[in-house]
Amino acid sequence: MSERVNRQWRLVARPVGNFKDSDFEWREEPVQSPGDGQILVRNLYLSLDPTNRIWATDIESYLPPVGLGDVMRGGGIAVVEESNNEKFPKGAIVQGLTGWQDYLLTDGAGLSVMPVMPGVPLTAYLALFSHIGLTAYFGLLDVGKPQAGETLVVSGAAGATGSLVGQIGKIVGCRVVGIAGGAAKCRWLVEELGFDAAIDYKSENVSAKLKEHCPKGVDVYFENVGGEILDAVLAVINNKARIALCGMISQYNATTPVPGPYNLANLISRRARIEGFIVLDYMARSAECFTDLGKWLMAGKLKYRVDEVEGLENTPRAINKLFEGTNTGKLVVKISDL
Amino acid sequence: MSERVNRQWRLVARPVGNFKDSDFEWREEPVQSPGDGQILVRNLYLSLDPTNRIWATDIESYLPPVGLGDVMRGGGIAVVEESNNEKFPKGAIVQGLTGWQDYLLTDGAGLSVMPVMPGVPLTAYLALFSHIGLTAYFGLLDVGKPQAGETLVVSGAAGATGSLVGQIGKIVGCRVVGIAGGAAKCRWLVEELGFDAAIDYKSENVSAKLKEHCPKGVDVYFENVGGEILDAVLAVINNKARIALCGMISQYNATTPVPGPYNLANLISRRARIEGFIVLDYMARSAECFTDLGKWLMAGKLKYRVDEVEGLENTPRAINKLFEGTNTGKLVVKISDL
Numbered sequence: 144m145s146e147r148v149n150r151q152w153r154l155v156a157r158p159v160g161n162f163k164d165s166d167f168e169w170r171e172e173p174v175q176s177p178g179d180g181q182i183l184v185r186n187l188y189l190s191l192d193p194t195n196r197i198w199a200t201d202i203e204s205y206l207p208p209v210g211l212g213d214v215m216r217g218g219g220i221a222v223v224e225e226s227n228n229e230k231f232p233k234g235a236i237v238q239g240l241t242g243w244q245d246y247l248l249t250d251g252a253g254l255s256v257m258p259v260m261p262g263v264p265l266t267a268y269l270a271l272f273s274h275i276g277l278t279a280y281f282g283l284l285d286v287g288k289p290q291a292g293e294t295l296v297v298s299g300a301a302g303a304t305g306s307l308v309g310q311i312g313k314i315v316g317c318r319v320v321g322i323a324g325g326a327a328k329c330r331w332l333v334e335e336l337g338f339d340a341a342i343d344y345k346s347e348n349v350s351a352k353l354k355e356h357c358p359k360g361v362d363v364y365f366e367n368v369g370g371e372i373l374d375a376v377l378a379v380i381n382n383k384a385r386i387a388l389c390g391m392i393s394q395y396n397a398t399t400p401v402p403g404p405y406n407l408a409n410l411i412s413r414r415a416r417i418e419g420f421i422v423l424d425y426m427a428r429s430a431e432c433f434t435d436l437g438k439w440l441m442a443g444k445l446k447y448r449v450d451e452v453e454g455l456e457n458t459p460r461a462i463n464k465l466f467e468g469t470n471t472g473k474l475v476v477k478i479s480d481l
Numbered sequence: 482m483s484e485r486v487n488r489q490w491r492l493v494a495r496p497v498g499n500f501k502d503s504d505f506e507w508r509e510e511p512v513q514s515p516g517d518g519q520i521l522v523r524n525l526y527l528s529l530d531p532t533n534r535i536w537a538t539d540i541e542s543y544l545p546p547v548g549l550g551d552v553m554r555g556g557g558i559a560v561v562e563e564s565n566n567e568k569f570p571k572g573a574i575v576q577g578l579t580g581w582q583d584y585l586l587t588d589g590a591g592l593s594v595m596p597v598m599p600g601v602p603l604t605a606y607l608a609l610f611s612h613i614g615l616t617a618y619f620g621l622l623d624v625g626k627p628q629a630g631e632t633l634v635v636s637g638a639a640g641a642t643g644s645l646v647g648q649i650g651k652i653v654g655c656r657v658v659g660i661a662g663g664a665a666k667c668r669w670l671v672e673e674l675g676f677d678a679a680i681d682y683k684s685e686n687v688s689a690k691l692k693e694h695c696p697k698g699v700d701v702y703f704e705n706v707g708g709e710i711l712d713a714v715l716a717v718i719n720n721k722a723r724i725a726l727c728g729m730i731s732q733y734n735a736t737t738p739v740p741g742p743y744n745l746a747n748l749i750s751r752r753a754r755i756e757g758f759i760v761l762d763y764m765a766r767s768a769e770c771f772t773d774l775g776k777w778l779m780a781g782k783l784k785y786r787v788d789e790v791e792g793l794e795n796t797p798r799a800i801n802k803l804f805e806g807t808n809t810g811k812l813v814v815k816i817s818d819l
Contacts, residue, residue: 204750369746391746403741408707408729410757412542417755419748 147174150455152243154215158199160396161463166199167215167243169456174246182231184221184247184254186478189455190269191462192218192303193367196395205421215243215458220257220268222481231256236481238268243458245478260437265481270303270447270473271440272433274422278389279307280432281425284315286387286418287363291316294357296376299367300341301328302465303447303473304389307436308365309338310445317363320356322349322372324468331471336446349375360384366417369393370401377406384415396466448472485512488793489582492553496537498734499801504537505553505581507794512584520569522559522585522592524816527793528607529800530556530641531705534733543759553581553796558595558606560819569594574819576606581796583816598775603819608641608785608811609778610771612760616727617645618770619763622653624725624756625701629654632695634714637705638679639666640803641785641811642727645774646703647676648783655701658694660687660710662806669809674784687713698722704755707731708739715744722753734804786810 148171155168177183198216201208209216219241226233231251239254241247257268269275282304289295295312299305300321309332312319321332321341329341340356342349353361353375360381366373369391380386394401410417425432439445450470452461455478464470486509493506515521536547536554547554557579564571569589577592579585595606607613620642627633633650637643638659647670650657659670659679667679678694680687691699691713698719704711707729718724732739748755763770777783788808790799793816802808 388745388748390749394746400743402743403745405738405740407726407741407755408732408757410726410755411728412757412759414756414758414762416757417745417748418752419746419750419754420752421750424752 149174149246152215154209157201160398161466162459164459167459175248177225177227180228180250182223182228182251183225185224186219186221186241188220189476190218191474193390193392193465217243266449269475270449275303276436277425277432278422279304282387282389282420283308283311286420287385289315289317289363293362294318295363296320296361297365298322298372300332301471305367310336313337314444353379374404374406377404377409380413380415382413386417388417388419450474452476487512487582487584490553492547495539498736499804500797502797505797513586515563515565518566518588520561520566521563523562524557524559524579526558527814528556529812531728531730531803555581604787607813608787613641614774615763615770616760617642620725620727620758621646621649624758625723627653627655627701631700632656633701634658634699635703636660636710638670639809643705648674651675652782691717712742712744715742715747718751718753720751724755726755726757788812790814
C-alpha cells in the first residue's frame with residue numbers, strides 16, 4: 144500500500160488561448176492514508192468541461208481561480224478506497240471536484256455518494272446524471288421556459304449539454320434547431336437525436352439557415368457559444384423570447400477582449416431577455432431532474448454520447464477538444480478501473 | 482377657417498448620425514375639414530423622445546419606420562378643433578401620435594382623450610402622465626423588480642425617464658445612484674430629486690465611482706444609454722441582478738455598428754438578467770401607474786422638469802439635444818396655445 148503514487152497535473156501558468164502542456168506540471172507524490180474523519184478516494188473518471196478554462200483564469204468568477212501550483216480543479220467520479228468517515232463507506236462511488244489526479248485525501252466536503260443504479264454505466268453519471276444533466280434540464284426549463292409549439296435553438300448542440308437540451312426541447316413539444324460544427328455532428332443531431340434541423344456553422348450561413356429553419360422565429364435560445372452566433376440569433380428572436388445564457392465558449396480562450404453582440408438592442412424591440420445561470424444553484428433540486436432524465440432515458444427519448452479519452456496523462460491535451468470543437472457528446476478521461 | 486395652414490416637417494432622408502435639417506422638408510398645406518367619423522385636432526405640444534430617431538431609421542422595430550416623404554412621427558398633445566366623432570368631442574384634449582405638424586385629420590385611431598385634472602399643467606401629461614411615466618414605472622417595477630434595501634443604478638438619470646426612475650426607486654426604498662452628463666445635472670439629481678449619489682460620466686471615472694457609491698454592488702440597473710456605461714455596470718452587478726433595458730441612446734446615432742458589452746459573460750457568473758421592454762405593452766395598465774404617480778406627486782415625493790422649446794419650426798434642431806445630452810428632464814416643443 145505504501146507504494147501507491149498519486150500522479151497529478153498541477154496548474155503552473157495562466158493559459159493564454161488554449162491550454163498548453165507548459166501550463167501544467169506533472170507531479171508524482173506518495174499517497175497518504177486518511178486521518179480522523181478523512182477518506183481516500185481513487186479517481187475513476189474525470190469530467191472535462193468548458194468551465195475548467197474559466198477556473199484556470201485569474202478572475203473571481205462563481206468559484207475562485209485555481210491557485211498556481213495547485214492540482215487542477217475538475218469534476219470526477221471516484222471510489223472510496225479507505226475511509227475514516229461513516230458518511231463515505233469504503234467501496235462507495237462518489238462524485239465531486241476530485242481534481243486532475245489519481246487520488247484525493249479529503250474530509251469529504253463537496254463530495255456526494257452516488258446511488259449507482261444497476262445496468263447504468265458509470266459514464267452516465269458524468270454525461271447525464273450530473274452537472275451536465277442539471278445544466279441542460281434547469282437551464283432550459285427554468286430559465287428558457289419553453290412552451291409546446293415554440294421554436295428552440297441551441298448552440299453547441301452536439302456538446303454534452305446542448306445535445307440534451309435539444310432532446311428535452313423535443314420532449315416538451317418544441318421545434319428544435321441545433322447549431323454545431325461539422326456535417327457529422329449535424330447528421331447525429333437530426334438522424335439520431337431527433338432534432339428538426341441542424342445548422343453547420345462551419346460550412347453554412349447561420350443567419351440564412353436560421354431564417355429557413357425557424358420560419359416562425361425563435362422563442363427560446365439556449366446559448367453555449369456567444370459571439371457571432373448569438374448575434375445571428377438575436378436578429379431573429381420573437382417577442383418575449385428567452386435566451387438562457389449557459390456559456391460563451393467562443394470567448395473563454397480569447398486573448399483580447401471580445402465585444403458583445405451588435406444586436407443587443409433587439410432585446411428592446413422584441414421585449415426579450417438574456418439570463419445567465421449557474422448549475423450550482425440547482426443542486427438542491429437534483430432529484431426532480433434525475434427522476435425525469437431517468438424516465439426519459441428508459442423510454443428511449445433521451446440519448447447521450449460519451450467521448451472517452453484514456454489516461455490521466457492525456458488530460459491537458461484532451462481538454463482542448465472542447466475549444467477546437469472536436470468532441471461529440473460528453474468529454475471524459477478514464478483514470479482507472481473500478 | 483379656410484385660411485388655416487398645416488405646417489409640417491416631413492422626413493425626406495434617412496438620418497446618418499444626428500438629425501440634420503436636410504433630413505426634413507418644411508411643407509405648408511391647407512387644412513381640410515373632417516369627413517364622416519373624422520376629427521381635426523390641433524397640436525399643443527410635441528414630445529421629443531429618443532425613439533424618434535429609431536423611427537426615422539429604415540429598420541422594422543416595434544413600429545414600422547416612418548416612410549420617406551411622410552410627416553415625421555411623434556407623440557403629442559392636441560385639442561379637438563372640429564369633430565364628427567362623438568368619442569372625441571370638440572374641445573377635448575387628446576394624446577397620441579399626432580406628428581410633427583400643426584393639425585392632424587384622423588378617425589381618432591391611436592388617440593385617447595385625456596382626463597385633464599385642474600391645476601395640472603398640460604406638460605405634466607407629457608412628462609409624467611404619459612409614455613414617460615409608464616416607461617419609468619413599469620420598466621422599473623415590473624422588469625427591474627427592485628426590493629427595499631437594494632441598490633438601483635440608472636443611466637440617463639437626468640432625462641425624462643431616468644429622473645422618474647430614480648425617484649420611484651427611492652420611494653420603494655432603494656439606494657439610488659444616477660449616471661448623468663455634467664455637474665449641474667448631477668447636483669439636480671442629488672439635491673433636488675433625492676438620489677443618494679450621482680456620477681458625472683463626462684468628468685468622472687464611472688467604474689471607480691460605481692464601486693464607491695455602490696459598496697454593496699448593484700441589484701437593479703435601469704439602462705437608457707448602453708455602450709461603455711453598460712459594461713461598467715455589468716462589472717459590478719450582484720447575483721440575481723436585473724437589468725431593465727429601456728434604451729441604448731448611445732447607439733441610435735451611430736454610423737458604424739456598435740459592439741455590445743464586453744462583460745456580457747458576467748451575466749452567467751452572477752446569474753443575472755438583461756430584459757428589454759416596450760411601453761406599448763403596458764398601456765392597458767395606465768390607470769394603476771397614473772394613480773401612483775399622481776399620489777406621489779401630490780405628496781411631494783415626485784418631481785419632474787420640462788425642457789420646453791418654442792415653435793414647430795425649431796423641432797429638427799431641438800431633438801438633437803437628446804443625443805447631445807443638453808436637455809434636462811422632458812424635452813417638449815410648444816406648438817400652439819390651448
